[in-house]
Amino acid sequence: xxxxxxxxxxxxxxxxxxxxxxxxxxxxxxxxxxxxxxxxxxxxxxxxxxxxxxxxxxxxxxxxxxxxxxxxxxxxxxxxxxxxxxxxxxxxxxxxxxxxxxxxxxxxxxxxxxxxxxxxxxxxxxxxxxxxxxxxxxxxxxxxxxxxxxxxxxxxxxxxxxxxxxxxxxxxxxxxxxxxxxxxxxxxxxxxxxxxxxxxxxxxxxxxxxxxxxxxxxxxxxxxxxxxxxxxxxxxxxxxxxxxxxxxxxxxxxxxxxxxxxxxxxxxxxxxxx
Amino acid sequence: xxxxxxxxxxxxxxxxxxxxxxxxxxxxxxxxxxxxxxxxxxxxxxxxxxxxxxxxxxxxxxxxxxxxxxxxxxxxxxxxxxxxxxxxxxxxxxxxxxxxxxxxxxxxxxxxxxxxxxxxxxxxxxxxxxxxxxxxxxxxxxxxxxxxxxxxxxxxxxxxxxxxxxxxxxxxxxxxxxxxxxxxxxxxxxxxxxxxxxxxxxxxxxxxxxxxxxxxxxxxxxxxxxxxxxxxxxxxxxxxxxxxxxxxxxxxxxxxxxxxxxxxxxxxxxxxxx
Numbered sequence: 001x002x003x004x005x006x007x008x009x010x011x012x013x014x015x016x017x018x019x020x021x022x023x024x025x026x027x028x029x030x031x032x033x034x035x036x037x038x039x040x041x042x043x044x045x046x047x048x049x050x051x052x053x054x055x056x057x058x059x060x061x062x063x064x065x066x067x068x069x070x071x072x073x074x075x076x077x078x079x080x081x082x083x084x085x086x087x088x089x090x091x092x093x094x095x096x097x098x099x100x101x102x103x104x105x106x107x108x109x110x111x112x113x114x115x116x117x118x119x120x121x122x123x124x125x126x127x128x129x130x131x132x133x134x135x136x137x138x139x140x141x142x143x144x145x146x147x148x149x150x151x152x153x154x155x156x157x158x159x160x161x162x163x164x165x166x167x168x169x170x171x172x173x174x175x176x177x178x179x180x181x182x183x184x185x186x187x188x189x190x191x192x193x194x195x196x197x198x199x200x201x202x203x204x205x206x207x208x209x210x211x212x213x214x215x216x217x218x219x220x221x222x223x224x225x226x227x228x229x230x231x232x233x234x235x236x237x238x239x240x241x242x243x244x245x246x247x248x249x250x251x252x253x254x255x256x257x258x259x260x261x262x263x264x265x266x267x268x269x270x271x272x273x274x
Numbered sequence: 275x276x277x278x279x280x281x282x283x284x285x286x287x288x289x290x291x292x293x294x295x296x297x298x299x300x301x302x303x304x305x306x307x308x309x310x311x312x313x314x315x316x317x318x319x320x321x322x323x324x325x326x327x328x329x330x331x332x333x334x335x336x337x338x339x340x341x342x343x344x345x346x347x348x349x350x351x352x353x354x355x356x357x358x359x360x361x362x363x364x365x366x367x368x369x370x371x372x373x374x375x376x377x378x379x380x381x382x383x384x385x386x387x388x389x390x391x392x393x394x395x396x397x398x399x400x401x402x403x404x405x406x407x408x409x410x411x412x413x414x415x416x417x418x419x420x421x422x423x424x425x426x427x428x429x430x431x432x433x434x435x436x437x438x439x440x441x442x443x444x445x446x447x448x449x450x451x452x453x454x455x456x457x458x459x460x461x462x463x464x465x466x467x468x469x470x471x472x473x474x475x476x477x478x479x480x481x482x483x484x485x486x487x488x489x490x491x492x493x494x495x496x497x498x499x500x501x502x503x504x505x506x507x508x509x510x511x512x513x514x515x516x517x518x519x520x521x522x523x524x525x526x527x528x529x530x531x532x533x534x535x536x537x538x539x540x541x542x543x544x545x546x547x548x
Binding site: 002003004005006007008115117118120122129130132180182183184185186187188189190191192201202219220221222223225226227229230232233234235236241248249263264265266271272273274 | 276277278279280281282389391392394396403404406454456457458459460461462463464465466475476493494495496497499500501503504506507508509510515522523537538539540545546547548
């Protein structure tokens with residue numbers, strides 16, 4: 001019988017640029033067991049790495065102005081909302097304020113704009129991720145004049161954090177860096193893997209057999225994405241719990257850092273779903 | 275601190291048409307606690323509901339013959355593979371045998387064919403799901419002449435199983451029916467929700483605030499899909515473990531059956547990711 005347990009880490013302080021994330025995690029996580037997976041919301045990785053952009057230093061291009069005027073803008077931060085709307089779970093979202101500077105940051109993070117409509121710019125990022133607003137986000141930013149961008153190389157970030165966790169705890173864990181992405185065809189967001197180290201990102205059953213000896217068809221499980229989605233379920237959005245510890249998936253934890261989450265990117269030319 | 279635990283149910287027998295799934299589950303699951311979520315791979319739901327098609331009774335259309343000849347076919351079952359290839363995890367998949375009858379079943383299950391290439395027909399099913407081969411599958415079928423199709427109305431199936439589990443165990447649980455779907459832009463498959471009952475499928479944080487009082491942006495979590503992905507991680511593909519029990523998400527379990535997984539379907543006209 002398989003079992004899988006996830007727990008969030010309470011009490012992490014606000015992460016500052018330059019913070020030693022592995023130290024923060026290992027000092028708050030309790031015992032880190034060999035073969036655990038440490039799933040980290042990318043925002044604190046971005047914060048620790050200083051992956052912010054100060055909007056006061058951004059000069060929006062004509063294209064950014066045009067997209068912002070069209071509503072294709074990321075929402076920039078507003079003062080704390082204490083109105084009744086704060087508890088409104090109706091799902092109705094106001095049109096976001098348009099800030100051409102934030103749109104410029106989105107364009108700077110994108111290698112390709114796939115669609116811009118209704119306040120969302122769907123981009124392929126310079127890493128190759130397809131997501132809304134190139135992952136640029138103003139929520140949870142400590143400073144209203146800054147937006148947070150994705151880590152420059154999330155697999156490298158994961159490798160660094162993993163090495164440091166090993167140094168501090170002695171345990172060989174895997175590290176997974178996650179973000180919430182919207183999807184085609186389905187409402188809502190699921191967390192996916194932006195980066196990982198020491199984790200098998202894809203479990204390949206193609207050509208292997210099931211319990212009756214029948215060959216399994218097209219079974220290639222996106223393990224890293226599934227773990228990201230699971231980790232999201234234990235982390236409360238409204239309390240600082242950006243880290244989850246996953247136990248019970250030791251079979252996917254490897255001695256080597258491995259190919260990282262880059263292995264999950266499907267080249268556009270191979271994409272039958274588009 | 276949040277915790278989430280998942281366990282698979284060992285020892286379930288091969289499911290036969292007409293089987294009382296809830297009875298099988300409750301007799302093998304140990305104690306079912308109030309507020310647990312029972313995640314079930316759709317195949318055993320399809321089997322219990324007799325959602326098979328006997329290929330010997332299928333007359334393929336000209337279109338099915340054409341797609342099969344083009345390689346746009348589902349693989350039909352082969353005899354058990356005992357060659358060295360069975361352990362080949364290289365990821366290389368042979369071109370599947372082409373069976374125009376199986377292709378016809380795919381076409382019958384589809385409301386729209388979005389793409390047909392390299393042995394895969396990406397369809398929108400009559401339910402509205404976008405997936406490869408309209409969910410038609412020959413693996414794990416007990417009879418080499420049959421293919422398994424998706425349950426006709428997975429939300430209704432979930433409601434029935436839920437009601438019966440309550441009858442048998444006394445506990446109010448949620449029921450989730452899952453399948454593995456490929457995705458756009460990313461390699462591998464993740465399990466998603468085909469149907470659910472007693473579960474909040476989407477957790478809407480839009481308009482709510484984070485711990486610092488800042489409004490959260492575009493945060494609308496596909497809870498049912500995340501649970502499906504998590505459940506996949508505890509169920510071994512090669513041993514009959516099609517059911518997982520999820521504890522720790524009682525906040526998403528509702529007294530009412532609720533909107534089901536239908537709520538997760540994004541109408542094509544609203545889809546910015548396409």
